[in-house]
Amino acid sequence: MDPLARFAEALREAVVNVLEGSIPGFSIAPEPERPVTAADVEFEDAVFVIIGVTGDMKGRLVYHFERPAAAAIAGAMMMQDGPVAELDRIALSALTELTNMVTGNALSAHPLEESTLDISPPTLFFGQSVSLSSLGDRGLAVPFRFAQGLLTVIVSIEAA
Amino acid sequence: MSEIHTEKILIVDDAMFMRYTIKKALQSGGYSNFIEAGDVQDAVSLYNEHKPDLVTMDITMPGKSGIEGLQELIKIDPQAKVVMVSAAGQKPKVIEALKMGARHFVVKPFKEDELVKIIHSVLGKV
Numbered sequence: 640m641d642p643l644a645r646f647a648e649a650l651r652e653a654v655v656n657v658l659e660g661s662i663p664g665f666s667i668a669p670e671p672e673r674p675v676t677a678a679d680v681e682f683e684d685a686v687f688v689i690i691g692v693t694g695d696m697k698g699r700l701v702y703h704f705e706r707p708a709a710a711a712i713a714g715a716m717m718m719q720d721g722p723v724a725e726l727d728r729i730a731l732s733a734l735t736e737l738t739n740m741v742t743g744n745a746l747s748a749h750p751l752e753e754s755t756l757d758i759s760p761p762t763l764f765f766g767q768s769v770s771l772s773s774l775g776d777r778g779l780a781v782p783f784r785f786a787q788g789l790l791t792v793i794v795s796i797e798a799a
Numbered sequence: 800m801s802e803i804h805t806e807k808i809l810i811v812d813d814a815m816f817m818r819y820t821i822k823k824a825l826q827s828g829g830y831s832n833f834i835e836a837g838d839v840q841d842a843v844s845l846y847n848e849h850k851p852d853l854v855t856m857d858i859t860m861p862g863k864s865g866i867e868g869l870q871e872l873i874k875i876d877p878q879a880k881v882v883m884v885s886a887a888g889q890k891p892k893v894i895e896a897l898k899m900g901a902r903h904f905v906v907k908p909f910k911e912d913e914l915v916k917i918i919h920s921v922l923g924k925v
Contacts, residue, residue, distance in 0.1 A: 660908035716816070732816035739814070739859065740907045743886025756888060760813065760861045 647674045647781045649748035657740045669783035677778030677793045682769045688738040691759035698796030702738045708788030735761040801829035806852035809834045811842040813860040828915030839863035853880045873900045
């Protein structure tokens with residue numbers, strides 16, 4: 640299996656593992672959907688987190704949360720009863736931490752665990768009408784559907 | 800109800816949410832005396848000022864990493880009790896930190912009682 644497909648598979652398990660581990664009760668289970676080839680896209684009203692990967696593989700992951708999904712996940716991580724009313728600093732911090740944990744968890748999955756890999760601190764941005772370009776890199780979009788909306792992780796990594 | 804513990808704990812993490820989560824977990828274990836730093840520079844300065852009994856140190860932070868932070872704290876105080884907080888997949892860094900003098904580590908996401916047990920153990924409460 641090529642590194643990209645292998646990583647996408649590890650990622651699908653990591654999202655569920657981390658949500659189960661960090662959210663007591665885990666009441667907002669995602670349904671993983673089939674990965675598709677990533678393309679240049681435009682988004683309305685969304686939250687993005689970018690994490691770089693270095694070491695035996697290099698590249699980046701872009702986590703794209705539809706805003707209602709972002710509010711629901713942040714609310715669950717902060718143990719609130721329902722979505723956060725506002726994506727304030729602590730809610731956004733919860734989302735970046737989630738991506739940090741998911742990426743680390745995916746990287747540690749067998750057989751990737753024998754690789755020397757590291758991740759950069761996450762960078763978050765959000766807003767209306769955001770255009771995202773793959774800059775020509777080969778990538779996979781790995782979607783997770785929540786009742787409240789979609790989380791898509793765009794994975795662009797390759798052997799260093 | 801948890802026993803009350805008076806030790807001073809310095810929480811070092813760039814993520815506000817993780818500082819909140821660690822504090823909340825330790826409060827559930829009876830700790831209430833906290834200082835917080837968002838980066839290594841602040842952590843070193845707060846360590847010198849407050850001489851905390853224990854430090855939790857995130858590994859991945861912008862600027863200086865938690866490994867560099869550990870190195871600086873051990874230089875100031877070779878007996879510093881530092882617990883590393885790592886994401887999964889950072890095994891080599893955790894091993895490096897333990898060799899450098901970190902007392903223990905915890906992998907995110909963690910359960911509240913798991914963190915409390917580690918802190919109790921490093922503070923000699925078990």
